[in-house]
Structures are given as structure tokens and as C-alpha cells.
Amino acid sequence: MTLPSHVPVLIAGGGPVGLTLAALLAEYGIASLTVEADDSYCSGSRAICMSRRSQEILGWIGADQPLIATGLAWTGGRSYFRDREVLHFEMPHDPLQRYAPMVNIQQYYVEEYAHQAMQRHPGLASLQWSSRVAGLQAGPDGVSVEVETGGERHTVRADWLIACDGGRSAVREAMGLKLEGMQYEGRYVIVDIEQESQRPVERLAWFDPPSNPGSTLLMHRQPGNVWRVDYQIRDDEDPEEAVKPENVLPRVQSHLDMIGETAPWKPLWISIYNAKCLTLDSYRHGRVLFAGDAGHLVPIFGVRGLNSGLDDAGNLAWKLAWVLKGQAPDSLLDSYSVERVHATRQNLAYGAKSTEFMAPPDFGFRLMREAALRLALADESVRPLINPRQSAPISYDASPLNLTDGLPRAGQAAAPGQPAPDVLLQDGGTPHYLSANFGAGFVALALSPDAGLSAELDVLAAATQGAPHPLRVLRAGADGLRDEHGQLRQRYGGDAGTVYLLRPDGYVLGRWQAPAPAALRAALAPYYPSLTLGAPTKGQA
CATH class of the missing domain: 3.50.50.60 (FAD/NAD(P)-binding domain)
Structure with a gap:
């Protein structure tokens, strides 16, 4: 080339x-x-x-x-202190969601x-x-x-x-x-091994396991009969020595023996890692x-x-x-x-x-962790402290793009700067996920709009048709997409005439109750030059 x-x-x-x-x-x-x-x-x-x-x-x-x-989809995991389970967590999910957690x-x-x-x-x-x-x-x-x-x-x-x-x-x-920023001294050896297993797909973690005393060890199943194994090495261990097969394989074998994984296995890849916050x-x-x-x-x-x-x-x-x-x-x-x-x-x-x-960075953190793990053996209320805090979408609460909230008392509904929650709607007899509309232009989501508001939205959409990615209008209600599972009411509120403007990346730009045409036009004009404030709406023509 x-x-x-x-x-x-x-x-x-x-x-x-x-x-x-x-x-x-x-x-x-x-x-x-x-x-x-x-x-x-x-x-x-x-x-x-x-x-x-x-x-x-x-x-x-x-x-x-x-x-x-x-x-391999998964929804939760287990943590063990030595050889006893101290946490079984489940991430929020339901069978109607488009994707697994x-x-x-x-x-x-x-x-x-x-x-x-x-x-x-x-x-x-x-x-x-x-x-x-x-x-x-x-x-x-x-x-x-x-x-x-x-x-x-x-x-x-x-x-x-x-x-x-x-x-x-x-x-x-x-x-x-x-x-x-900062980086932590604690190092983890990362190993991919190939081994057949019948275990369910979940995140597994051991703290101070008998197989590797003093270490923390993580396991994930992956496609192709691959286990991903991460284990912590001692601070005084030489990193170059720690990744040599003769030092890695016995540790892996010891843990496989402990958890009863007896099928033949072979190593595929070995590396080393330390955490950085930069x-x-x-x-x-x-x-x-x-x-x-x-x-x-x-x-x-x-x-x-x-x-x-x-x-x-x-x-x-x-x-x-x-x-x-x-x-x-x-x-x-x-x-x-x-x-x-x-x-x-x-x-x-x-x-x-x-x-x-x-990977506790010093004696104080190690002491607190061991106290939490010991208490978790007997006290369920302590167990959330062991939760690994899995990834979640971030809210852009102070984004310069956020518009003044037109529904400040909307409770749990998504506000400007927050990711728009996905919902499963019905388009006739066809399932329609809201998230399937992201990744292109802006989206106007209107909940049971009256005839006047619906017409105004059509005018706005028509005025953007010359843009590379025009505005798309989604109507939910008796004459549009049906909220048969109640997700739209729960996550966006159910008042008729509510309008959400959603960004191409699926974040809420603004929301209003029965917005004036000029407010919608002003909200979209920075992204659609054809929508000048002086242009007439249907009601002004």
C-alpha cells in the first residue's frame, strides 16, 4: 500500500x-x-x-x-477467602435486555x-x-x-x-x-491456558488461596477452552523470573488441583502487569x-x-x-x-x-482487607465491601453540551448528561430496542405526543433531511412504538408530551414536558445548521 x-x-x-x-x-x-x-x-x-x-x-x-x-456472556461471580466462598454477586440484568452485562x-x-x-x-x-x-x-x-x-x-x-x-x-x-497520577507496586502474572472445563462462566477470585498462599488469584473462562488466570506475586519476587514457565506452571497446576480442574492443559501466553492510575x-x-x-x-x-x-x-x-x-x-x-x-x-x-x-499497597490496606474477608465469612452485611465494582457507563453531569433540564423533578428518569437507558419497545409485532437508533444522528423520543407536537417534530426532522445524518423522531404511545413491558414509563417517565433529545452516542442532550417548537429548534440548531432560529415552524408558517 x-x-x-x-x-x-x-x-x-x-x-x-x-x-x-x-x-x-x-x-x-x-x-x-x-x-x-x-x-x-x-x-x-x-x-x-x-x-x-x-x-x-x-x-x-x-x-x-x-x-x-x-x-461467553456472564452476569456475576464469586469470591473466596482461602477456600470458603464470601461473595456471590450478580450484575443488574434482565432477559429483555439487548446485551448481557x-x-x-x-x-x-x-x-x-x-x-x-x-x-x-x-x-x-x-x-x-x-x-x-x-x-x-x-x-x-x-x-x-x-x-x-x-x-x-x-x-x-x-x-x-x-x-x-x-x-x-x-x-x-x-x-x-x-x-x-500514580501506579501500584503490586504485580500480577497473567496466564492463558487451554483446558476443557464444564464450570459456568463467571468471574472467580480467591484471596490467600491454599494453592497460592498470600496471593490473590482471578480466573475467567474464555472462548476456545481458554482459562485466563491472573495471580499476584510477592513484592520481593523478580518480575523477569516470575514469568518464566518453570515458575508459572507449578502455581497454575497447584490452583487447578485445588479447584478440581483435572483435564489436561497447556500454557498459551504469559505476561505481567501492575496497576496504574494515570x-x-x-x-x-x-x-x-x-x-x-x-x-x-x-x-x-x-x-x-x-x-x-x-x-x-x-x-x-x-x-x-x-x-x-x-x-x-x-x-x-x-x-x-x-x-x-x-x-x-x-x-x-x-x-x-x-x-x-x-492488591493491597501496604500493611494497613492488607489488614483492613483481611478483617473484611474474615467478617464476611459470618456476616452477609460485610460482603458488599468485596464487590469488584464492575464497569458502568459514566454520566457527564457537567458537560458543556447539557441543556437546562426541562424536567428537574422527573425522579429516576435519565437527565441531561446521563446515558439514555435502553428499552424494549414494540413496532407492530417487531421488537425495537431504543439503543438500535444510536450511532447515527440525533434522536427525538416523544412520549404520546399530541397532534400539534407530533407535527412540529416532523417539521424539524424534515428540515434536517439534507444533513449527513438527519434527526430521527421516535414516537411512543397508542399511535407509535408500544411500551408493553413498562420500561419506558419506568426509565423515562410516562407523562404524555414528554420529549427527550438524545445525542448520537446515546446520551441525553435535553428533556422537556410539552416543549415549545422554538426550544427544540434552539437545542438542535448547533448541530443542524439548517435549523436557524429565524426559520418558521409549522405553527408559525
Whole structure:
């Protein structure tokens, strides 16, 4: 492949975040070039737990179905102190939901499915393996990027450069930026083994197990008869020695013996890890934006690493597309940084709490953990302290995009800046998930609108038909989508005339009770230039 001299978007890093971002941009009609230093997908399981939100984002590019078909869904897990169970947790879920709370699948599958989604847009999304960013010069109108490939250097001019090149980001280094925060000394050996097992799919954790005294050990089943095993090593152990097979395999065998897994097994991959709570202060630096591990490193405990990176991609893709299509000024991208830095700081706070329990950094934390575990043996009220705090979508409560709340007393219903809860509605006899409408344009969700409001919404939608991704109106009620399971009433309120405006990434922009046409037009005008405040609505024509 000959590298182009110019691209609208150059993505540094062809891991799951970079490939998903490229596919999302292609869905919006935005051309990109992704350069990846490796010559293929990653080796080893790496990130394995895909949250419901990540499955939804992958659904926007058509990568959810192969992931679900291959992956192993799970809803809860168990924790043990030594050899006794002290916690059995279940994540919120019900059989009507579109996606499981979590799916276990090796990272290389996610990369493959995102790449396949890119390949459905050959004129828009291209990937260059064995290529890396070797230097860059950023200016007010774009970035000149030196790309090294095939032993040669090429200059590619990009309107926007997106750094998705991981924890050792070459883009971040070239710009002289540093991640700030803390990292923990405790190290975990990570092992993939192949072994047949009949155990249910759930997260398993042992604290001070007889098989590995003094350690914490985690297990997850994965596709292909693969166990992922993570175990903590002592502070005085040499990391290079700790990952040698002669030191790893006896520890794994000891634990398999303890839990009664007697089938033959073989190791597939061994690595080592220590938890980090690090982030950039901003994910936008002029025409350079950061996503995934290039911008933040989150502890694995609570599975917020890759899941937060995919959420970065879902947040960034529509905003960058709106800017490149001339639908919004590039100041819209400032909100990407504001929202996702806020998300990272929340993820880091949760991740730090989980890390301090899973890998206590000092004697005081170890003492408190052992006290909680001992009490949990006899007192159920203590057991929630052992909960690993699994990943959950973040609310952008202080986002600059949030509109003044028109339903401030709506109780538990989703407010501006919060993720729009999915609901299962009925379109005639066909199931219709609200989340299936995300990943494109804005959505107006109207609950039992009267004839006047319904007509006004049609006028607004018609006025956006010339946009790349026009407004879509969804009506719920007697003459529209039916809320047969009561989910819409529960999660959005049931008052007739309520209108929610939902962003392309599935977040609530604003909500009102019987809104005036001018209020809806003003809310959408920043994203649809055709909706000028001076244009007449149906009622004013």
C-alpha cells in the first residue's frame, strides 16, 4: 500500500480502540488511515471483559453479532477467602435486555471484528500494518506526521491526528506530554491456558488461596477452552523470573488441583502487569486528540480499561464527523476532552478502590482487607465491601453540551448528561430496542405526543433531511412504538408530551414536558445548521 500524502484523519494505533474509531468514522462517511506498528492483531488475551456499553458501541459498526456469537456472556461471580466462598454477586440484568452485562472474549477477536467492520468501507477506512509514527509537527490547520513503514519514512498530512497508540504512545512522547497520577507496586502474572472445563462462566477470585498462599488469584473462562488466570506475586519476587514457565506452571497446576480442574492443559501466553492510575489533563491538543491507553491507563480491576477506550471512540467519532462535515465548529471537540477526562477520573477512583482491595499497597490496606474477608465469612452485611465494582457507563453531569433540564423533578428518569437507558419497545409485532437508533444522528423520543407536537417534530426532522445524518423522531404511545413491558414509563417517565433529545452516542442532550417548537429548534440548531432560529415552524408558517 502506498501511503497517501493527505488524509482527513490519521489514527495512530490499530488496536481495538483505533480500529473501532476508524470503523465508526467510516459509518459517518469520514475517511481515515490507521497505522499500526505490529504486523497483525495482538497476541494473548489482554483485555477480555466487554461491557454492555461496549457491545452497544460495537453494534454501531456491526461488530456486535460476531462478538456475541464467539464470546461467553456472564452476569456475576464469586469470591473466596482461602477456600470458603464470601461473595456471590450478580450484575443488574434482565432477559429483555439487548446485551448481557459482560461478555468474555480475547482482545484479538475484538480487533478482528472491528477490522472487518472497517473493510466494509474500503474507500473510507484503510489500515497499514508494520507502520508507526516516527515524528510529527502540529499546526493550527492540521498535522504533518512522519510515518515509518517498510524501512522508509513518508510524510502524511492529516487534518486531525488521533493517538490510539497505547500506554507507550509515540504521539504522546513526540508532543512531550506525560501521563499524571500514580501506579501500584503490586504485580500480577497473567496466564492463558487451554483446558476443557464444564464450570459456568463467571468471574472467580480467591484471596490467600491454599494453592497460592498470600496471593490473590482471578480466573475467567474464555472462548476456545481458554482459562485466563491472573495471580499476584510477592513484592520481593523478580518480575523477569516470575514469568518464566518453570515458575508459572507449578502455581497454575497447584490452583487447578485445588479447584478440581483435572483435564489436561497447556500454557498459551504469559505476561505481567501492575496497576496504574494515570491520565493526561486534556485529550485535545489542537488538532491532536487522544483516546484509549494513549490518554489514560486504568487498573484492570473493574474492567474499565478497554471499555473506557471504546467509550472514548464512541464519544469522539460523532463529534469529529460533525466538525469535518461542517455541521459544527471544532470547539465541539473540546467537549470530548471535558467529558472523557471526567469519565477517566471516575474510572480511576473506582479502579483505585478495587486495586487497593485486590492488591493491597501496604500493611494497613492488607489488614483492613483481611478483617473484611474474615467478617464476611459470618456476616452477609460485610460482603458488599468485596464487590469488584464492575464497569458502568459514566454520566457527564457537567458537560458543556447539557441543556437546562426541562424536567428537574422527573425522579429516576435519565437527565441531561446521563446515558439514555435502553428499552424494549414494540413496532407492530417487531421488537425495537431504543439503543438500535444510536450511532447515527440525533434522536427525538416523544412520549404520546399530541397532534400539534407530533407535527412540529416532523417539521424539524424534515428540515434536517439534507444533513449527513438527519434527526430521527421516535414516537411512543397508542399511535407509535408500544411500551408493553413498562420500561419506558419506568426509565423515562410516562407523562404524555414528554420529549427527550438524545445525542448520537446515546446520551441525553435535553428533556422537556410539552416543549415549545422554538426550544427544540434552539437545542438542535448547533448541530443542524439548517435549523436557524429565524426559520418558521409549522405553527408559525
